[in-house]
Amino acid sequence: MQMTRRMALGGLAASTLIAAPAVRAQAPVELTFNYPVAVGGPITKVIDGYCADFEKENPGIKIKPVYTGSYQDSITKALTAAKGGDAPDVAVLLSTDMFTLIDEGVVVSWDELPGVDKAWTDSFYPGFMENSRTGGKTWGIPFQRSTIVMYYNKDAFKAAGLDPETPPKNWAQQIEYAQKLTVRQGDNVTQWGIQIPSSGFPYWLFQALTTQADVRLMNAEGNRTFYDDPKVAEALNYWRDLVTKYKVHPPGIVEWGTTPRDFFEKKVAMMWTTTGNLTNVRANAKFPFGVAMLPAGKKPGSPTGGGNLYVFKAASATKREAAVKFAKFLTAPERAAQWGIDTGYVAVSPAAWETKKMKDYVAGFPPAAVARDQLPSAVAELSTHENQRVTQALNNALQAVLTGQKETQPALAAAQAEAERILRSYR
């Protein structure tokens, strides 16, 4: 409820900012804007507010937001509609859907659109652009982007005799801290040291570990993966050892969706999850909590995640022009800052962090800046051609190893072989 109110307030606050007088009337253009939440959620109010504000500023343009469910549902809906000759004009879809959208031939690169200059596409954090550019073209504009951070329970740190202001800095400390934080009663564990979710899309969290082990999972062309690199195995062994060797991480598959809940209920003292959860954690944690950059292995690192703005090919020239205006409106520093504050997503451009609003927010709530400070070491989220199948191969390997069904080497080798088979035709 609290979140709802804050978001509604955010929408209101944003609407008062824009009092620019109407420009001259143009022929009305209607843009369909697909946005990946289901109807009625608190975020829809913010998005509705943005659309209304934009229409006020640009009287010739109407925005029709269509709420399309989860990211998975959204890409299905967008592709189905595009094939059915009814593509949306603008859509927020996963940054990792880039290759899929290009291969399906349904999106147009931003460089080809009227009114797009390099200064604008370069104004975003390079870490976010890694997943938005390929082959020298910009296909996506970062909008709701995130990275993985570590949340920890300061009370639990104190109880374990650790300094609540110094979270673990590296892999060795992470194990050491987790051991101290794991509370056992007989054979039962009442509080786990650390939890890294492994359901749904374990590859994303795993990618943090591989980045820290100083290895990349795929190339920039999205047609080759490196699942069988020894450093990848090292990263996976680290994760598995947390479970089997050190016994500081719950066994089996850890649910992504309920991990924050486990944190609130003090079943786990440190959790890895998206910065998109920051507002949720702030509203629901009944104890002082800290947010930290992920501990470094050979180096620090995390993948980015989240959604980009795409423009569809089917959009007419006037619609494309309007789409650029709309994207510039959504990513303007003031609005990007407000959006970040309302949702916990990382504001996408350095300029947004320089706004007064954002500076005030960070001054009052320093954890908000952790994700930004981690960005220099951030890498692109795993994304290739035939993304679903290629990542699924890795997901299966990860889950098989974490549940003890397979050994690390053969599992990763099998995943690599599968990815090779799929990607060979794209070289």
Next chain:
Amino acid sequence: MSAIPTSSGPVRRGGLDLGHWLETAAAWLLAIIWAAPLLYAVWAAFHPTGYAARFELTAPLTLNNFVAAWHAAPFPRYFLNTVLLVTFVTGAQFVLCTLAAFVFARSRSRWMGLLFALVLVQLMIMPDMLIVENYRTMRALGLVDTIFAIGLPYVASGFGIFLLRQTFMQVPKELEDAARVEGCGTWAILWKVYVPLARPTYLAYGLTSVAYHWNNFLWPLVITNTVNTRPLTVGLAVFASTDQGIDWAIISAATLLTAAPLLLSFLLFQRQFVQSFMRAGIR
């Protein structure tokens, strides 16, 4: 057993009791396994979020989750949409399937076998595979974002035709002949002889059809764009936003809200449902 030789009566009853007891226990076990998620949903929905994963008899009861869920999405509109949808689909299926099944059951044309096989082919194809083709059709008809479009692809149901044809085939020819002697035309025979005799089939098929369309998600999501046309399932997806974490209490409350009408009607219908089958069996 031989330790109780006093009278044979109690021993036999004891044996019977044991079998009966086992049967009852097994039935209860299955029932509990089946009902466990539902019971959990009831527990989580009526207690504050903190108790979602803890069981304490003294936990405070609350209706706040229902209030929060109700306000998170325009549920009245979704309910209306879903009811309109299932009424339209099931109604249209009954009419179309009855007519088709009657022809397949009673026509003597030698092409019937082939045609019927073609209808059956539909059972082998997952509806989800046809999503793009269906979307094109709906767009060509100008029906995108209408409740009509959600139901239309399902109206000609191969399963319904198959089920009704099998039932109609079992109707004795003598009944039809007798009706004809009484002066009934083909329409009257269909309406007064076949349809009443197939009532249990209609009920069974109607229930499965309603349940399917009540729960269908992907196609309604793809073909609709606005609150005015979206059914409950799509509305329920609001609560599954994994980016922000899942609140089991509210999601349970919302699930109960959306499932309640269906659950209640099944419970109410159950007696009639079983009785219909029994009556059909006795004949």
